[in-house]
């Protein structure tokens with residue numbers, strides 16, 4: 001009574017609804033269509049009907065995907081592979097000096113054990129199986145940019161909603177939206193780290209059943225860590241955020257003297273506005289992923305108005321809620 005209800009796939013969802021079993025993530029595929037090639041006039045694919053057609057075909061894989069089934073493979077074109085190869089080689093060169101050790105070690109493992117190379121676009125199913133063995137995370141194909149509430153909810157179940165299409169060949173070095181280069185080169189290497197995986201899941205657990213304004217805070221926290229996060233190695237700034245690892249220009253900018261670098265403080269970072277069309281003026285530095293994890297746990301218990309804690313049981317795929325007592 002009195003809370004907003006939205007209809008998703010014919011199922012009524014109140015604002016405070018959240019998935020209680022990993023199969024319910026099928027109801028968590030709401031997308032934001034701002035940047036889609038047939039809606040955004042300055043998208044490089046806007047006047048390319050062949051590209052738009054392929055995008056729709058690949059997005060349909062995500063719409064019909066069922067948890068627990070193999071992710072269908074995509075027969076990428078030679079043009080797609082050419083785009084992948086340019087992005088892969090260009091970014092890898094910069095990672096040598098700008099990426100944190102965890103990222104570089106895991107990228108090497110992906111090349112040795114999971115077929116990562118400049119000449120082939122990895123299939124999501126192959127990467128998902130490798131990832132599941134390492135940290136329990138698995139991939140689900142995403143039709144486009146998922147809404148923050150639905151995307152964060154998936155993280156609670158150790159599911160990463162991953163776009164499967166690739167950016168338009170006209171602009172290999174920039175994409176206004178996530179694509180498989182961003183996911184595979186940006187996100188996957190970090191999701192192979194157990195501590196980082198737990199940090200990502202914690203943001204997801206904190207997001208279940210909270211208000212829209214708390215979702216916005218947690219999404220902002222996500223942006224300034226998982227997407228734009230920096231860390232320190234022997235007192236030297238390094239990057240781990242996926243949005244930095246998959247963007248040549250922003251990676252250089254983030255580690256230069258131009259932007260401000262502040263220590264990660266969840267209750268402050270979550271209020272920092274971020275621009276999604278220009279480079280950030282401020283980046284946040286995490287001491288460690290353990291410390292970041294503790295910050296999100298404390299934030300969830302004290303700053304989001306939810307009377308219960310939440311855990312996820314990986315064996316049966318169910319969420320458990322635990323009422324808070326005398327906090």
Ligand SMILES: Cc1ccnc(-n2c(S)nc3sc(C)c(C)c3c2=O)c1
Pocket residue numbers: 145146147148151152175176177178179182219222223227243276
């Ligand atoms: C919190 C949240 C929820 C859903 N999607 C995201 N999300 C992610 S993971 N990566 C990217 S890369 C890019 C260029 C954009 C726009 C984008 C994005 O929107 C973030």
Ligand SMILES: [Fe+3]
Pocket residue numbers: 178182187227242243
């Ligand atoms: Fe991302």
